[in-house]
Each structure stands twice: as C-alpha cells, then as structure tokens.
Amino acid sequence: MTTAASDLETFRAEIAGWIATACPDGLRNRPMNEDRIVWGGRRWVFDDDDQRIWLERAIDKGITAPRWPVEYGGGGISRAHEKILREEMTRLGAPPPLESFGLWMLGPALLAFGSDEQKARHLPPITRGEIRWCQGYSEPGAGSDLANVQTRAEDMGDHYLINGQKIWTSYADQADWIFALVRTDREAPKHKGISFLLMDMESPGISTRPIRLISGKSPFCETFFDNVKVPRENLVGEVNRGWDIAKYLLTHEREMIGGGARGLLGGRSLGAFLGDLGADVLDDPVIRAEAMAAEVDTLAFAMTMDRYKDRAEAGSGVGDASAMLKYYGTELNKRRYELLMTAAGSDALQWDGPHGALAPEWLRTKANSIEGGTSEVMLDIIAKRVLELPGA
Amino acid sequence: MTSLLDSDDEVMLRDAARGFLDSNAPVAALRANRDEGRAHDPVLWRDMAAMGWAGVLIPETAGGADMGHRAAGILAHEMGVTLAASPFLSSAVIAATTLRHAAGARAHDALAGIAAGEVTYALAVDEGPKHAPERSALSAERAGNGYRLSGAKTFVADGASAGRVLVLARTSGTPGQAAGLSLFDIDADRAGLSRRPLDTVDARDHARLDFDGVEATGDDLLGEADDAMRLLRPALEAGQAALAAELAGLAGGISAMTLGYLKERRQFGRTIGSFQALQHRAAHLWAETEVTASAIANAGRVLDETPDDATLAVSLAKARATRTADLAVREGIQMHGGIGMTDDHDAGFFMKRARVGAEWLGDYGYHAARVAAARGF
Incomplete structure (x- = not known):
C-alpha cells in the first residue's frame, strides 16, 4: 500500500470510530426523506435532541463543510478524505448533520469569487447552520432562458435599489438570506448586464409566497422585491459579471442534482428495495427486467459520477459535460421512481401509505429534470458545446 | 481502487494504439479482408505481437508484456474504433488468461507461443x-x-x-x-x-x-x-471485459463518423446537425457512451486489482456496452440516411459487428441477470 493509501485507511478507521460514538443511535439507519433534512437557520427548530447533538458535534469536528478551509469553519480535508467520510456515514447509517444551499451553492461561489470580507462574514455561519440561504435565479420570464433576468438593481451610490420578482425560490419563506441574479445594466447584451447580489430576507420590501406543487408540498416560493435597499458591499465579484458566477454555480448544481440518483436508496440495490415491497414483486417479468436494467444503469452512472469528480479534482475540469450528469441522473431517478410506483401498486397511491410518502417523492422527481436547467437545455448544451454541432 | 481516469501510461498506450490502428487497420482493411475472404490479416497480428499486444496479459517470464486487463481493454477499445480484426480477444485475452491460471510448463510454453504471435487459439x-x-x-x-x-x-x-x-x-x-x-x-x-x-x-x-x-x-x-470453471470463469470474464471495451470503442467509432456527417450533410438549406431533433439524439447517445466508458474502465480496474470478485463489474460492462453499441449503430445508420444503407459506406460494418458482439460471450439479458444476482435479486 502506498503512503497516501495507508493515510486514507487510517483516516477511515479514525472517522468511523468518531461517527459511531458521535452520531446518536436514534438517528442511525432511519429512512431519509426531505422532511428529515436539517436545514438550519435563525428560525430552525430541531425534530429532537438527537438532531441538535449530532449537528453540534459535527460542527466541532468541522465536517458540516468537510473541504472548506478550517479558518471558515470547514474541515480542511481533501476530496479523497471527504469521499471516505461520506462512505463511512452511509455505511454506519448516519444522516448528513446539515444540508443547505449555503453549503451546496453559496459557499463554493464565495470561495471562488468572494472577497476576504465576504468569506469571513458569510461562510462560518453557514457551516454552523446559523444562517439559511435561498437561491434567487429564475423569474417568470427567465426559466430555461435564465440570462433574461429582469429584476433590476439600480446603483444609488451607497446602495442598490432592487425591484422585481423571482420564482421557484427554494424555501424562500424559511430562509434568512438570498443570493440572487439581478440586472445592473439594461443596455448591455443580456449575459453582460447581470450581477450577483446577497440580500438579507428581513430587508424591508422583500416578501414571499409559497407555491403549492403537484406533490402537495411547497418547497418553492415566489419572492417579490419592492424598493429593497441593499448595501454595495453585498455585491459578489465584479459588477455586470454575475453570469460567470451563475454559470459556475449551475455547473455545481447540475452535478449535485445528477448525484441525487445515487443517494436515494441509501446505497441499497433497487432489487432489494423492490423485494421489500413484497416477496412476489420481482416475479413480474416486466418489473424484473426493468429493475435489472435500472440497476445496471444506476451502477454505471455512480461510477461516472466518481470518474467526473476525479476529473474535476485532477484539474482538467468537467465544465459543460456536467450537463450530461444532470441529464442522466435526473432521468434515471424519474425512471426508478416510476418503477417503484408500479411495483408498489395501489399501496403507493395514498399520500402517506404502507410504504410511507412514496407518492409525493415520485411526484417530486418530476421536477428534477426541470429545475437547474431542463433535460432539453442540458441536451442543447451537450450538442452545442461538447459535440460542437452547428447552430440553426 | 485506482481512479477510473486513464493514467499517464494508459494515455500513451491509447494514443500509440490509435495511431497504429488508424494507419494499419482502418475499416477499409476489414472491407479488404471480407472481399478477399480472409478473417484477419496475419501481417497485422505479427505487428501487434511485436508491439507486445499479443502478450498484454502474459508474464514477462513467458515473453509477455504483462500490462494487465485495463491495458487490454484500452487496446480492445481502440480496435473497436476501427473494427480491427485480429486474434486478440481469443488468443491474447481468453486463451492467455486460461493458460495463466492453468500454470505448469506446458502452459508456460503455450503462453510464450501466444506472446510471440506464433500460436493462436x-x-x-x-x-x-x-x-x-x-x-x-x-x-x-x-x-x-x-x-x-x-x-x-x-x-x-x-x-x-x-x-x-x-x-x-x-x-x-x-x-x-x-x-x-x-x-x-x-x-x-x-x-x-x-x-x-x-x-x-x-x-x-x-x-x-x-x-x-x-x-x-x-x-x-x-x-x-x-x-473447468476454475480456469474458464476468469478467462470468460477477461474476454467479456475486453469485448465490452471493443463494443464501447465501436460505439465511439460509429458515433464519430455520424457526428462528422451531421456537421457536413446539408438538406433544406442547412447542415442537418443544426436540427434540434438530431442534436438531442446525438447528445443522448454521447451521454450513454460516457456512462458506459465508466463501466468499462471499472471492469479493467477490478480485474487487475480484485480479480476473484469481478463478476459484477464485468457483467455490468458487457451489459452497458452491448446496449450502447446497439444504440450507436442504430442512430448511426438512421442519421446517415440512405448512404448508410449502402455497402460502399462503412456504417453497416459497425452495425454488423455490434450484433455479433452483443451475442458473443453473453447477451444483455445474460449479463443484466448476473448484475442483478450480484446485487441480491
């Protein structure tokens, strides 16, 4: 074994021991669903003490943001170490202590584009789950055509004045801060007049309205901005260069959403999951054949996520090819849920039935291939930028 | 396990193989073999042996290059790109793996014969x-x-x-x-x-x-x-992994040809590759190709690192490669239109080899069932 490999195995043993003692038994091996996610924030209320204790210990250990620099509350470990951490958490049935748009999206954006002051101010509260962020990208007239955002930010000297509307803002009604794309130059070509702005949701003039979805849930909101004053220092990167940050984050988001297909069943095979629905489910030749094919594709896709992560790590970048991960992962996830619904039959038709909230989850997957760029936009990106097929 | 990315050595091997096959075994060579009624060109195999390809899985003590299964997969992939015909899979992969597991003086001599390009199986x-x-x-x-x-x-x-x-x-x-x-x-x-x-x-x-x-x-x-299974199982798995790599290469070969055609062929006053209906299909095919590439690399790594536990990885690779090659040749023929149906065009050679490769050493259902069994259902 090489020194590096032996170092990783030492880390594995050490972190496994730590997880085994730090993660309360009550949290271990519980089926994970969206209701059990710990999002944090000023208004956060834990389900129970176990969740709170697990988060506190994870913060102390620096594993809420394992790869962020230690000075900003991160763990300062490598990607290889982080992978082992996640593997051991999965193996030991420990849930993520904290998840948030701050960890997934804003943090990486600030680390890449933010000033030292912005990093020092905003990153530590994210790692401690104190501030919950939401993402203000889409607008009624800017969905797939995101660069068409019209929410205006007027330069008033010491501050910007914001007017407009966002839509599909995830959990805006529960978030403390929002990072948003705003138009700072209406004369420039549409990609060149956008800036990336941070706003406190308690600022006067911001209001939200939840949108009820087909799943019966309301994870998204409309967010309105009516003469909202935002200090100049809340602009990230250069003025009118916000699209660069948006693109960077969209790449990030695509990899993340694509990755959802793997985590879903907690590493168990689809067949094992289906088998639990009833002993004879897999006797149906059509379900069996589709489950086999879905399992083949799921395993190969998980390997592809690893390969692309290694490529990103090696510095050669993933870039536009991340559109493939987003496309493939979300379409696969939809396929798997269709299969689960068919296998569970009428037991899956109640909102909360014998197999839990399968129906809302099934409906939720339909948004996977829309949010963060539709499958069709992903195919456009692959066709034009990866395969270099000509425009019309 | 080692990363699924190509190492520097693997990149060099791939580039060298591609350069050699482009000049010495293009699709035109397969066409010539067919028209002259021979299965493969003995001169090509002699050259491959001289480069160490015949001995890719044979120990150095028997005159082999002993580069391992990932390397064999890279060679097979590149052979798939140009449809290069040779005894590589039967002799250098399947027979060599069998004989290596058989051990003994007789097997050693046979391995030496394969590595030298003198004996085929x-x-x-x-x-x-x-x-x-x-x-x-x-x-x-x-x-x-x-x-x-x-x-x-x-x-x-x-x-x-x-x-x-x-x-x-x-x-x-x-x-x-x-x-x-x-x-x-x-x-x-x-x-x-x-x-x-x-x-x-x-x-x-x-x-x-x-x-x-x-x-x-x-x-x-x-x-x-x-x-027999003690020798045959590893030999079949080595062959299945290499054949999967060949099929993945075949998919890449026909896809490159199809993309070239989409960029060049004009109808309705525009390049047909500018039509979104075709762009999306080409993009989907590329996505499938990328996902399959991971399964191929993984099978090679697993065979090199934990060969006794390779069934899942190998069958996953063969199942994926079979489906991807099938999609690539169907889209290839359809997107080429009438020209792709002619014997003068090379596209048909890819479709026909993909069909044979789909059956040889286990079809999609055979390997998907093995994946399912390994995953507990």
Missing part, C-alpha cells in the same frame, strides 16, 4: 444460439489413458483459423451443471475434428466444430478434470 464453449457454458453436452469419455471427445460446438470465434482449440467438454454430470466440465487444449488439426466456417454478418472468423471421437491425452487436459 479459439475457445469452443457454446453449443446453442445463446451463451451457456454450463449447458455443454459435448462428451469427453475416458478411453485408456486419455479421453475421446464427441459432440459439436457452434459460433466458435476464430474457430476456422486458430491453430489450437480450447474445448469445454463434459467428463461427468449433466448439461446444465457447471461441475463435471473439463477443459482440453488440442491441436486444431487433430483427427476427428472438422471445422466448418460460418459465413457470419461481421465478416470475421466464426466456425462450427464437430468432434467425432477426437482423442485427447491426459496432458491435453488443462487443470483438473470436472473443474
């Missing part, structure tokens, strides 16, 4: 239209100090041209049982063995072999009697 395993080694009925009856082989094998790759044959025969048990099978290594010219070339769609060498009381000595038996 065919594996005679299947007797029906689907891959099913354990269903072998061809009998090997004890006769004096040796055995007498009677029965038939079909769809034997390289069966008409190989100098030697590895034949799976039943020494006990009944068809359907993996136990009771034995593996013999015999000269292809031995009395009682007749070989009938099959005129298969891919213009390669496949043959039916009839064994009419073929005599085999105890020395011809590889490994232990009744225990």
Whole structure:
C-alpha cells in the first residue's frame, strides 16, 4: 500500500470510530426523506435532541463543510478524505448533520469569487447552520432562458435599489438570506448586464409566497422585491459579471442534482428495495427486467459520477459535460421512481401509505429534470458545446 | 481502487494504439479482408505481437508484456474504433488468461507461443444460439489413458483459423451443471475434428466444430478434470471485459463518423446537425457512451486489482456496452440516411459487428441477470 493509501485507511478507521460514538443511535439507519433534512437557520427548530447533538458535534469536528478551509469553519480535508467520510456515514447509517444551499451553492461561489470580507462574514455561519440561504435565479420570464433576468438593481451610490420578482425560490419563506441574479445594466447584451447580489430576507420590501406543487408540498416560493435597499458591499465579484458566477454555480448544481440518483436508496440495490415491497414483486417479468436494467444503469452512472469528480479534482475540469450528469441522473431517478410506483401498486397511491410518502417523492422527481436547467437545455448544451454541432 | 481516469501510461498506450490502428487497420482493411475472404490479416497480428499486444496479459517470464486487463481493454477499445480484426480477444485475452491460471510448463510454453504471435487459439464453449457454458453436452469419455471427445460446438470465434482449440467438454454430470466440465487444449488439426466456417454478418472468423471421437491425452487436459470453471470463469470474464471495451470503442467509432456527417450533410438549406431533433439524439447517445466508458474502465480496474470478485463489474460492462453499441449503430445508420444503407459506406460494418458482439460471450439479458444476482435479486 502506498503512503497516501495507508493515510486514507487510517483516516477511515479514525472517522468511523468518531461517527459511531458521535452520531446518536436514534438517528442511525432511519429512512431519509426531505422532511428529515436539517436545514438550519435563525428560525430552525430541531425534530429532537438527537438532531441538535449530532449537528453540534459535527460542527466541532468541522465536517458540516468537510473541504472548506478550517479558518471558515470547514474541515480542511481533501476530496479523497471527504469521499471516505461520506462512505463511512452511509455505511454506519448516519444522516448528513446539515444540508443547505449555503453549503451546496453559496459557499463554493464565495470561495471562488468572494472577497476576504465576504468569506469571513458569510461562510462560518453557514457551516454552523446559523444562517439559511435561498437561491434567487429564475423569474417568470427567465426559466430555461435564465440570462433574461429582469429584476433590476439600480446603483444609488451607497446602495442598490432592487425591484422585481423571482420564482421557484427554494424555501424562500424559511430562509434568512438570498443570493440572487439581478440586472445592473439594461443596455448591455443580456449575459453582460447581470450581477450577483446577497440580500438579507428581513430587508424591508422583500416578501414571499409559497407555491403549492403537484406533490402537495411547497418547497418553492415566489419572492417579490419592492424598493429593497441593499448595501454595495453585498455585491459578489465584479459588477455586470454575475453570469460567470451563475454559470459556475449551475455547473455545481447540475452535478449535485445528477448525484441525487445515487443517494436515494441509501446505497441499497433497487432489487432489494423492490423485494421489500413484497416477496412476489420481482416475479413480474416486466418489473424484473426493468429493475435489472435500472440497476445496471444506476451502477454505471455512480461510477461516472466518481470518474467526473476525479476529473474535476485532477484539474482538467468537467465544465459543460456536467450537463450530461444532470441529464442522466435526473432521468434515471424519474425512471426508478416510476418503477417503484408500479411495483408498489395501489399501496403507493395514498399520500402517506404502507410504504410511507412514496407518492409525493415520485411526484417530486418530476421536477428534477426541470429545475437547474431542463433535460432539453442540458441536451442543447451537450450538442452545442461538447459535440460542437452547428447552430440553426 | 485506482481512479477510473486513464493514467499517464494508459494515455500513451491509447494514443500509440490509435495511431497504429488508424494507419494499419482502418475499416477499409476489414472491407479488404471480407472481399478477399480472409478473417484477419496475419501481417497485422505479427505487428501487434511485436508491439507486445499479443502478450498484454502474459508474464514477462513467458515473453509477455504483462500490462494487465485495463491495458487490454484500452487496446480492445481502440480496435473497436476501427473494427480491427485480429486474434486478440481469443488468443491474447481468453486463451492467455486460461493458460495463466492453468500454470505448469506446458502452459508456460503455450503462453510464450501466444506472446510471440506464433500460436493462436479459439475457445469452443457454446453449443446453442445463446451463451451457456454450463449447458455443454459435448462428451469427453475416458478411453485408456486419455479421453475421446464427441459432440459439436457452434459460433466458435476464430474457430476456422486458430491453430489450437480450447474445448469445454463434459467428463461427468449433466448439461446444465457447471461441475463435471473439463477443459482440453488440442491441436486444431487433430483427427476427428472438422471445422466448418460460418459465413457470419461481421465478416470475421466464426466456425462450427464437430468432434467425432477426437482423442485427447491426459496432458491435453488443462487443470483438473470436472473443474473447468476454475480456469474458464476468469478467462470468460477477461474476454467479456475486453469485448465490452471493443463494443464501447465501436460505439465511439460509429458515433464519430455520424457526428462528422451531421456537421457536413446539408438538406433544406442547412447542415442537418443544426436540427434540434438530431442534436438531442446525438447528445443522448454521447451521454450513454460516457456512462458506459465508466463501466468499462471499472471492469479493467477490478480485474487487475480484485480479480476473484469481478463478476459484477464485468457483467455490468458487457451489459452497458452491448446496449450502447446497439444504440450507436442504430442512430448511426438512421442519421446517415440512405448512404448508410449502402455497402460502399462503412456504417453497416459497425452495425454488423455490434450484433455479433452483443451475442458473443453473453447477451444483455445474460449479463443484466448476473448484475442483478450480484446485487441480491
């Protein structure tokens, strides 16, 4: 074994021991669903003490943001170490202590584009789950055509004045801060007049309205901005260069959403999951054949996520090819849920039935291939930028 | 496990293979083989052997390059890109892996012969239209100090041209049982063995072999009697992984050709590649190709690092590659339109080889079922 490999195995043993003692038994091996996610924030209320204790210990250990620099509350470990951490958490049935748009999206954006002051101010509260962020990208007239955002930010000297509307803002009604794309130059070509702005949701003039979805849930909101004053220092990167940050984050988001297909069943095979629905489910030749094919594709896709992560790590970048991960992962996830619904039959038709909230989850997957760029936009990106097929 | 990305050495091997095959084994060479009625070009195989490809899985002590299964997969992939025909899979991968597991002085000499490019092998395993080694009925009856082989094998790759044959025969048990099978290594010219070339769609060498009381000595038996699977399982898995890599390369080859055509062909006053209906299909195909590439790399790594536990990885690779190659050739022909249906165009060669590759050593269903079994259902 090489020194590096032996170092990783030492880390594995050490972190496994730590997880085994730090993660309360009550949290271990519980089926994970969206209701059990710990999002944090000023208004956060834990389900129970176990969740709170697990988060506190994870913060102390620096594993809420394992790869962020230690000075900003991160763990300062490598990607290889982080992978082992996640593997051991999965193996030991420990849930993520904290998840948030701050960890997934804003943090990486600030680390890449933010000033030292912005990093020092905003990153530590994210790692401690104190501030919950939401993402203000889409607008009624800017969905797939995101660069068409019209929410205006007027330069008033010491501050910007914001007017407009966002839509599909995830959990805006529960978030403390929002990072948003705003138009700072209406004369420039549409990609060149956008800036990336941070706003406190308690600022006067911001209001939200939840949108009820087909799943019966309301994870998204409309967010309105009516003469909202935002200090100049809340602009990230250069003025009118916000699209660069948006693109960077969209790449990030695509990899993340694509990755959802793997985590879903907690590493168990689809067949094992289906088998639990009833002993004879897999006797149906059509379900069996589709489950086999879905399992083949799921395993190969998980390997592809690893390969692309290694490529990103090696510095050669993933870039536009991340559109493939987003496309493939979300379409696969939809396929798997269709299969689960068919296998569970009428037991899956109640909102909360014998197999839990399968129906809302099934409906939720339909948004996977829309949010963060539709499958069709992903195919456009692959066709034009990866395969270099000509425009019309 | 080592990263699925190509190492620097692997990038060099891939580039070297691509350069060599582009000049020495383009699709035009396969066309020439077909038109001249030969399965492969012996000069090409001699050159491949000189570069160490014939010995890719053979120990250095037997004159091999011993580069491992990931390297074999990279070579097979590049051969798939240009549809290069050679005894590579049958001899350098399947027979070499069998003999390496058999060990002993005789196996050592045979390995040396393969590495030098002087000896070629065919594996005679299947007797029906689907891959099913354990269903072998061809009998090997004890006769004096040796055995007498009677029965038939079909769809034997390289069966008409190989100098030697590895034949799976039943020494006990009944068809359907993996136990009771034995593996013999015999000269292809031995009395009682007749070989009938099959005129298969891919213009390669496949043959039916009839064994009419073929005599085999105890020395011809590889490994232990009744225990062929100890040698055959790793050999088949090595072959399946390499064939999967070839199919992935084939998918890449036809896809590149199709993309080139989309960028060049004009209809309705515009390049057809500018139509979104075709762009999305091309993009989807590329996505499938990328996902399959991961399964191929993984199979090579697993065979190199934990070969005793490779069934899942290998079957995953073969299942994925079969489907991806199928999609690539169907889209390739359709997007080429009428020109792709002509024999003058190369696209058809890809489709025909993909169909043969889909069946050889286990089809999609065979391998998907093995994946499912390994995953507990």
